[in-house]
Amino acid sequence: MKALEGVKILDFTHVQSGPTCTQLLGWFGADVIKVERPGVGDATRQQLVDVPGADSLYFTMLNHNKRSITLNTKNETGKEVLERLVKECDVLVENFAPGALDRMGFTWERIQELNPRMIMASIKGFGPGPYEDCKVYENVAQCTGGSASTTGFLDGPPTVTGAQIGDSGTGLHLCLGIMTALFQREKTGRGQKVMAAMQDGVLNLCRVKLRDQQRLAKGPLQEYSQFGKGIEFGDATPRAGNDSGGGQPGWIVKCKGWETDPNAYVYFITQAPVWDKVCEVIGKPEWVTDPEYATAPARLDKIAAIFDAVEEWTKTKDKFEVMDICNPLNIPCGPILSMKELAEEPSLRETGTIVEVDHPERGPYLSVGCPIKLSDSPVDVTRSPLLGEHTEEILTDVLGYTGDELEAVKVSGAVGDMPKAEAAE
Numbered sequence: 181m182k183a184l185e186g187v188k189i190l191d192f193t194h195v196q197s198g199p200t201c202t203q204l205l206g207w208f209g210a211d212v213i214k215v216e217r218p219g220v221g222d223a224t225r226q227q228l229v230d231v232p233g234a235d236s237l238y239f240t241m242l243n244h245n246k247r248s249i250t251l252n253t254k255n256e257t258g259k260e261v262l263e264r265l266v267k268e269c270d271v272l273v274e275n276f277a278p279g280a281l282d283r284m285g286f287t288w289e290r291i292q293e294l295n296p297r298m299i300m301a302s303i304k305g306f307g308p309g310p311y312e313d314c315k316v317y318e319n320v321a322q323c324t325g326g327s328a329s330t331t332g333f334l335d336g337p338p339t340v341t342g343a344q345i346g347d348s349g350t351g352l353h354l355c356l357g358i359m360t361a362l363f364q365r366e367k368t369g370r371g372q373k374v375m376a377a378m379q380d381g382v383l384n385l386c387r388v389k390l391r392d393q394q395r396l397a398k399g400p401l402q403e404y405s406q407f408g409k410g411i412e413f414g415d416a417t418p419r420a421g422n423d424s425g426g427g428q429p430g431w432i433v434k435c436k437g438w439e440t441d442p443n444a445y446v447y448f449i450t451q452a453p454v455w456d457k458v459c460e461v462i463g464k465p466e467w468v469t470d471p472e473y474a475t476a477p478a479r480l481d482k483i484a485a486i487f488d489a490v491e492e493w494t495k496t497k498d499k500f501e502v503m504d505i506c507n508p509l510n511i512p513c514g515p516i517l518s519m520k521e522l523a524e525e526p527s528l529r530e531t532g533t534i535v536e537v538d539h540p541e542r543g544p545y546l547s548v549g550c551p552i553k554l555s556d557s558p559v560d561v562t563r564s565p566l567l568g569e570h571t572e573e574i575l576t577d578v579l580g581y582t583g584d585e586l587e588a589v590k591v592s593g594a595v596g597d598m599p600k601a602e603a604a605e
């Protein structure tokens with residue numbers, strides 16, 4: 181049995197943020213019914229195509245463990261089918277542009293009328309306020325949530341990060357909101373609205389930068405390497421390069437092979453409790469007792485010089501040798517792992533964090549499996565559905581359409597072509 185077995189998700193999500201959320205729900209065992217526009221589907225099916233004629237990796241990697249029904253929700257019969265789905269399901273998840281669901285005729289009031297137990301979960305770019313009507317994509321959220329202004333080097337422009345904290349990050353937030361609402365419904369019997377705004381999600385992940393904004397009012401941020409270099413602070417949390425962001429100074433330093441390998445680097449943390457070990461390893465034993473270096477406060481204005489010395493040593497080792505030497509000494513450090521290295525890492529395959537999935541149109545591909553492991557609810561990653569693959573199955577098995585009623589839906593134009601799974605295989 182899976183944790184969410186029996187929970188039905190009406191999945192109106194598209195692109196990345198919403199699908200991240202419903203994919204997690206699917207991995208935890210919910211029946212995720214993805215509603216897509218006939219003949220079109222989720223736009224990502226056709227974005228960044230690498231195998232002509234096949235669903236893209238963008239789509240397949242975000243839509244595992246789901247079923248797909250094609251339904252034109254602006255057609256009268258389509259609306260009737262959708263009403264039945266609303267009555268049948270536990271959670272509706274959507275990340276349309278603001279107002280789209282209302283324009284379809286499915287306001288929160290109407291949904292409550294149809295199913296008072298329904299949890300309606302939405303992702304929008306912004307919460308209520310001046311920008312609530314705006315459409316938003318990943319990098320817009322990174323910029324408006326405080327991430328871009330605090331990412332990058334001090335002398336460079338604001339920078340977005342490769343981690344999809346706006347889309348996938350907000351999907352995770354929404355998933356947590358849904359689980360909480362399901363838990364509350366157990367006691368109250370009532371559904372509720374769950375809303376996660378991308379700006380809010382990014383800001384939540386940038387919490388430590390708002391911490392620093394307030395500390396800045398009290399004086400310069402001494403743990404930023406900018407302080408050691410004597411560069412004055414402005415009135416907002418600055419970009420901190422590879423500074424650690426916590427109380428223990430850290431930086432990315434070169435390792436053996438850096439001249440040709442763009443990822444021959446290691447993140448190195450000069451953690452105070454093991455300072456003596458750090459000094460020994462990097463060949464500066466005199467710094468253990470030198471009052472200029474012996475204490476963490478004394479080191480604050482020399483962080484850049486300290487990491488220069490660390491780098492002199494790391495340049496003589498490859499990034500894995502650095503790990504091997506430092507880990508037994510409790511010196512925290514981490515190699516910069518490329519996507520290629522991660523894809524090939526056997527331990528990640530063993531835990532199911534990287535999985536190989538077979539697909540009828542594209543053959544086997546790699547995906548990131550569920551990063552959350554439940555001992556009593558193991559995840560089996562199944563391939564993403566073809567467009568409309570489960571339309572007939574959902575109409576009959578979930579909604580109980582049979583005979584003439586089923587035929588009427590088929591000829592109404594409300595649903596698209598219905599490819600059979602067997603045919604696809």
Ligand code: COA
Nearest residue numbers: 195196197216217251252253275276277280283305315316
């Ligand atoms: N049948 C009929 N119509 C459908 C449909 C279906 N099954 N599914 C969607 N549509 C319609 C919608 O009703 C909407 O029509 P309307 O504008 O006439 O009301 C239309 O398709 C387009 O929806 P929209 O959400 O506006 O798509 P978009 O491609 O223009 O915008 C986003 C994409 C992501 C920018 C936008 O959805 C958005 O801002 N979402 C919230 C924030 C978010 O999640 N962003 C990150 C995405 S990774």
